[in-house]
Amino acid sequence: MLSGYHWPTALRHTCFQAAVVLLTACSDPQSPEQQVRDVITGMQAAAEARDAGNFMALIASDFRNTEGQEFEDVQRYLRGYLLTHQSIHLLARIEQLEFPVAEEAHVSLAVGMAGEQVGGGSWDLAADLYEFDLVLREQDGDWKVINGAWRRR
Numbered sequence: 001m002l003s004g005y006h007w008p009t010a011l012r013h014t015c016f017q018a019a020v021v022l023l024t025a026c027s028d029p030q031s032p033e034q035q036v037r038d039v040i041t042g043m044q045a046a047a048e049a050r051d052a053g054n055f056m057a058l059i060a061s062d063f064r065n066t067e068g069q070e071f072e073d074v075q076r077y078l079r080g081y082l083l084t085h086q087s088i089h090l091l092a093r094i095e096q097l098e099f100p101v102a103e104e105a106h107v108s109l110a111v112g113m114a115g116e117q118v119g120g121g122s123w124d125l126a127a128d129l130y131e132f133d134l135v136l137r138e139q140d141g142d143w144k145v146i147n148g149a150w151r152r153r
Helices: 009-026 032-048 052-056 071-084
Strands: 085-101 104-117 124-139 142-152
Touching: 032 052, 032 085, 032 104, 032 124, 032 142, 052 071, 071 085
Parallel strands: none
Antiparallel strands: 085 104, 104 124, 124 142
């Protein structure tokens, strides 16, 4: 045994990094709940960044809801919202998150939406509260919104 021996700093650092890599490799992947929460966070970040592409990447191409809206309808609504709001600020709170069947999540969330509207030369703040009911499905390792309804509160 090397009692009193002090490992060189570089060797200690290398051993620490190796331990972190091994522990990370052995840990469980993110839970489905956390993955779904990450999708909601990603949607919020994309909307606030006014990034329609990243937002729509989280919507399944076969999206359809009970009102007959499809992927293209969501895309049109989003683009219209982004065009009429110069800035967007969202406050989202997940009210309920369930997994009724494997690879499917039902999410109810409340979203406060505030933004500066484009208009007749004056600054106009628009603020609304919406309720969203979303259904997400895991497709090829990614969770995407396959169904959704929203209403103004």
